[in-house]
Amino acid sequence: MSFTAYAQNGFKVVPLGVNGGETDGNLSAYMLAPAGSDAYVCLDAGTVSNGISAAVREKTFSVDAETVLKKYIKGYLISHPHLDHISGMIINSVDDTVKQVYAMEHCIGVMKAHYFNWQSWPNLASDGNAPALNKYRYQQLTESAETAVKETEMSVIAFPLSHSKPYTSTAFLVRCRDEYVLYFGDTGPDEVELTGHMKRVWAAVAPLVKSGRLKGVFLEVSYPNAQPDRHLYGHLTPKWFMKELEILAELAGKAQMRNLNVVVTHIKPVGNNAETIKKELNEANSLGLRLIFPRQGVGLTLK
């Protein structure tokens, strides 16, 4: 085991929004930084300021909300351009400082065409309909190269995902020195989407699981198991969530999966679905994953 050779301090996470719909003050957004640092990147940005206010109330931060928004968040990683993953970033852009926005090509194209276009919102970004006010700087990510997250100690590789064909989404593998976190945006299972996108991500991170360097995975579950496969709309259920993680387990070894941090994201809180999903996940957790159900504003540690 080369585990100890890589032992560092892990990551901290502040969830700014955790749900996959309906609650328009609590939508997917997770601040991530290496332990000991206040230089965060924000993974998706459905809700920003409302989540920062919650975190300040929870005393997760000891500084004020303005400092968190303007100074702690150094950039945004956007998995896909659906409004519930991007609305908060756009709405807060007017009063924000200069920042980088990292995404794959298609996602940046949608931001240019449909959001920062002067019709939906002033173009505060670095490209697109003139005048481009150049406060938010588009940084295009690819699968083939690691990109530094500016003003932080982190870097990122992006992997394409399928989110109900032909729509795409992204997984981000974030690195700080020799430690990693893997974040999935919305995604359907390979078997339903008829792709090998998730498999490719699992293959890439399996060596990191084996060596204990993958400190956490963020993976979505939108619906309970009762949702039929033909109505997944590019999402996972507890059954598919565990099936996908079993594929990683085959590659990395089941023993290495025990106590792996897996943050459950994007639950659609319709009726009592949230409780049903938690129950279904816990009952199916034969791998012994450390399942984490995040709460808005309440900090987490991944190590």
Added chain:
Amino acid sequence: MSFTAYAQNGFKVVPLGVNGGETDGNLSAYMLAPAGSDAYVCLDAGTVSNGISAAVREKTFSVDAETVLKKYIKGYLISHPHLDHISGMIINSVDDTVKQVYAMEHCIGVMKAHYFNWQSWPNLASDGNAPALNKYRYQQLTESAETAVKETEMSVIAFPLSHSKPYTSTAFLVRCRDEYVLYFGDTGPDEVELTGHMKRVWAAVAPLVKSGRLKGVFLEVSYPNAQPDRHLYGHLTPKWFMKELEILAELAGKAQMRNLNVVVTHIKPVGNNAETIKKELNEANSLGLRLIFPRQGVGLTLK
């Protein structure tokens, strides 16, 4: 005075979101219904479900949040397509019931092109990129004809506004029997925008003020007076807010303005701007308007 001949019961308002920026769980949206009715229209829709939850917590409603969203809100009136006025409606559309969306032609065009387009969001609307799932039904408003708000006792006339040229916004004159409410979306002052748009609205409602049939006005103030005119970006300050209402007073008579309900909307809560704006408005209120500073989830009566 023909006042008593028209005396009815006025309107009730439930603010779902009140701010003009930053707070991505508390953005412009006002449920409006005639007193005694639970058939509401929602004026703009920056924040929807988060505001409904606040109103349920405040006991403004005695039913649950799902009933308010699905049954009480019969339709949306959208003043302009900036994200802070429309994000909540779009995000909640997936789990919503069939509903009408009323707006002027340009605004509907932006919704089709940039929101309900399958890239930013599934097309749950009645037109635009195929397949149009036809849950939200576009209803185009004009200045020349009154449009019935379906499943309610109300009807509406739309007036164009200027929101930093060439961008447009809308004022809605809502009627129930012989009583009226006037709602302004974001707007710059005529003198800065170099238009006569607001003047035309004031001329249309002056007879209603004279006869006591205008039960309330919603008007925006985004910045304190310190904001220079060249940086208004199509908004009002307390000075311009009062200047515009003075124009109405000239047409309707100052005596008729006393105690007119004016709901102050769209304050951008940066620093202590909210307090500054309240102070500046109260000090400049020589007309004796009943200025109302709405709070998310706290019901109001306009009569």
